[in-house]
Amino acid sequence: MSSTTWPSQGLGKSGYSDPDSFGISAEVLGNATNSNPWVRLAPQQSTGRNFLSDFTRWVEIPESADEIASPLPQMIREVRSWTGWSQRYLGEVLGTSHTTVRKLETDGTVSPKSRPAATRVPALHNLMRRLYQAAGANPNRLSVALEIRGNDGQTAIALLISENFPRAYSRALEALHGPREDMLTSGRNTPLPDATVEMI
Known part of the structure; x- marks a missing residue:
């Protein structure tokens, strides 16, 4: 910076200089x-x-x-690019409105109202960057993987909304590549279909 x-030297009690x-x-x-x-x-x-x-x-x-330029606009643009999400859908994931997401993406200005959502953006960005790479840089494949239900009936999206990022990451990886050998699971995982999910 x-x-x-x-x-x-020469600064008075008020913090301002004494020219003389x-x-x-x-x-x-x-x-x-x-x-x-x-x-x-x-x-x-x-x-x-x-x-x-x-x-x-x-x-x-x-x-x-x-x-100082805010990193939020770039982070939000990248998350939406990697997932194909609209501002409205990203707002649902962050627990805020699409107007708040639009404001954060436009100029990065954080208000008391938008602060809770803004604080979640860096972690979401980091997670989505990893998943995007795991999906072969394919937004359609990633967006579908995030909607696949696991054995407990939850999707990675639902886990993201509840701020359980570690489980959301594992759930999305399972949908992309199947369960890891060291993971104990019951039943069969739903295969990832070759389809796209239209985001609202």
Whole structure:
């Protein structure tokens, strides 16, 4: 992350610089309050002091959070690309509305209302990336595998909605490749059909 560094000597109790203390001016960005203590420092005319040698302690000011691009839009686009899901269907998986998904996918802005869904996106993205690779990068095959019921009658989708990601992952892998040899199962697994699932 890039940042701007400013000398910390000469800062008063409020966090703002005293121009007379080291010969530079201070322009407060926004309201000069304790909640917004951002200061931009600019050199004035030379005062005879060596700026770099006199001020060796530096304060690192990070970029504003608004300037840092959110990874959510890219993650959501990739999940929908890998699965063929609509925003409405993804909203059902995340336990939110399609309008919230659209907002997150458009600009990544997280509100108090969308925060629960937004916090689930990274884990879902990671799981779907693995399953997409396991499905041979075939969205149709993956989407069908997610809808196959296991011996307990649950689908990977139902397990995702209940936030049981480990079981959802195992269930989808079983649908894609059959049960692993080290897994104890009863009955026969439903084979993966060569068909597509239309997502609402």
